[in-house]
Amino acid sequence: xxxxxxxxxxxxxxxxxxxxxxxxxxxxxxxxxxxxxxxxxxxxxxxxxxxxxxxxxxxxxxxxxxxxxxxxxxxxxxxxxxxxxxxxxxxxxxxxxxxxxxxxxxxxxxxxxxxxxxxxxxxxxxxxxxxxxxxxxxxxxxxxxxxxxxxxxxxxxxxxxxxxxxxxxx
Amino acid sequence: xxxxxxxxxxxxxxxxxxxxxxxxxxxxxxxxxxxxxxxxxxxxxxxxxxxxxxxxxxxxxxxxxxxxxxxxxxxxxxxxxxxxxxxxxxxxxxxxxxxxxxxxxxxxxxxxxxxxxxxxxxxxxxxxxxxxxxxxxxxxxxxxxxxxxxxxxxxxxxxxxxxxxxxxxx
Numbered sequence: 001x002x003x004x005x006x007x008x009x010x011x012x013x014x015x016x017x018x019x020x021x022x023x024x025x026x027x028x029x030x031x032x033x034x035x036x037x038x039x040x041x042x043x044x045x046x047x048x049x050x051x052x053x054x055x056x057x058x059x060x061x062x063x064x065x066x067x068x069x070x071x072x073x074x075x076x077x078x079x080x081x082x083x084x085x086x087x088x089x090x091x092x093x094x095x096x097x098x099x100x101x102x103x104x105x106x107x108x109x110x111x112x113x114x115x116x117x118x119x120x121x122x123x124x125x126x127x128x129x130x131x132x133x134x135x136x137x138x139x140x141x142x143x144x145x146x147x148x149x150x151x152x153x154x155x156x157x158x159x160x161x162x163x164x165x166x167x168x169x170x
Numbered sequence: 171x172x173x174x175x176x177x178x179x180x181x182x183x184x185x186x187x188x189x190x191x192x193x194x195x196x197x198x199x200x201x202x203x204x205x206x207x208x209x210x211x212x213x214x215x216x217x218x219x220x221x222x223x224x225x226x227x228x229x230x231x232x233x234x235x236x237x238x239x240x241x242x243x244x245x246x247x248x249x250x251x252x253x254x255x256x257x258x259x260x261x262x263x264x265x266x267x268x269x270x271x272x273x274x275x276x277x278x279x280x281x282x283x284x285x286x287x288x289x290x291x292x293x294x295x296x297x298x299x300x301x302x303x304x305x306x307x308x309x310x311x312x313x314x315x316x317x318x319x320x321x322x323x324x325x326x327x328x329x330x331x332x333x334x335x336x337x338x339x340x
């Protein structure tokens with residue numbers, strides 16, 4: 001395999017794009033609630049199964065996956081975001097803060113991280129990765145998992161959205 | 171940005187892994203239906219919103235995104251898979267066929283494709299990408315979109331699944 005792309009190029013722009021598109025999708029959900037005359041907060045507590053997390057948590061987890069993903073690849077400590085949002089405005093602020101944090105990384109901090117050891121601590125135990133496997137086997141699929149789940153919760157509740165709202169139009 | 175990873179390494183292993191994990195998640199769905207005594211085909215026609223595609227189509231679209239993604243990056247014509255599956259066995263065969271097709275690509279066919287022009291024809295019009303943007307801005311997010319939606323449909327219908335079923339345990 002011939003190296004022709006950078007770890008930075010394979011990660012940070014995709015993280016930023018996903019969080020921006022997620023913000024857009026949330027805005028559509030909030031606007032729909034206002035238009036239909038119901039409390040937008042109802043959407044934030046909606047879930048697809050009783051033992052799945054509601055929309056509010058899906059957004060927090062998408063933001064954390066991108067924020068922590070960048071930090072782990074760079075080998076730095078990520079700031080902890082308090083999970084204290086209660087409304088759409090709070091989630092927009094969280095996403096904006098995560099996007100701004102992603103913007104602080106210079107390519108040189110991420111490039112070359114493909115073999116950097118990354119240890120992920122989860123309730124199910126510790127998972128050890130090298131950087132590239134962490135990116136392709138955890139950070140990207142997990143980010144899109146929470147984004148797609150957020151999208152699905154909104155669609156299930158009647159918010160008019162299409163694939164281009166998820167993928168981004170630009 | 172310093173090139174240290176390959177287009178092949180950023181794409182094909184992730185495509186294969188996602189399709190294998192999707193197959194596993196489907197197997198769990200089928201087993202759940204059998205155990206609970208309902209027709210597994212009911213799951214294949216389940217959807218999260220009236221204007222979203224049911225599980226059967228989500229699997230077809232995930233498989234096509236990976237298959238066509240590899241072909242477009244390599245600049246070759248992908249085989250067309252007839253959308254004629256009607257049961258779980260048919261979907262397993264489709265996923266196996268897509269995984270086998272992904273296995274036919276040599277790294278040299280994909281590497282260097284980061285600037286290769288890729289034109290995507292959709293009902294909404296044509297989208298022109300360069301290879302890396304196509305991978306990170308369409309192929310990967312779209313693949314995970316359909317996989318996560320398939321997972322969500324199964325979870326919404328009571329199939330016992332966890333995040334590790336989606337991410338893969340190995």
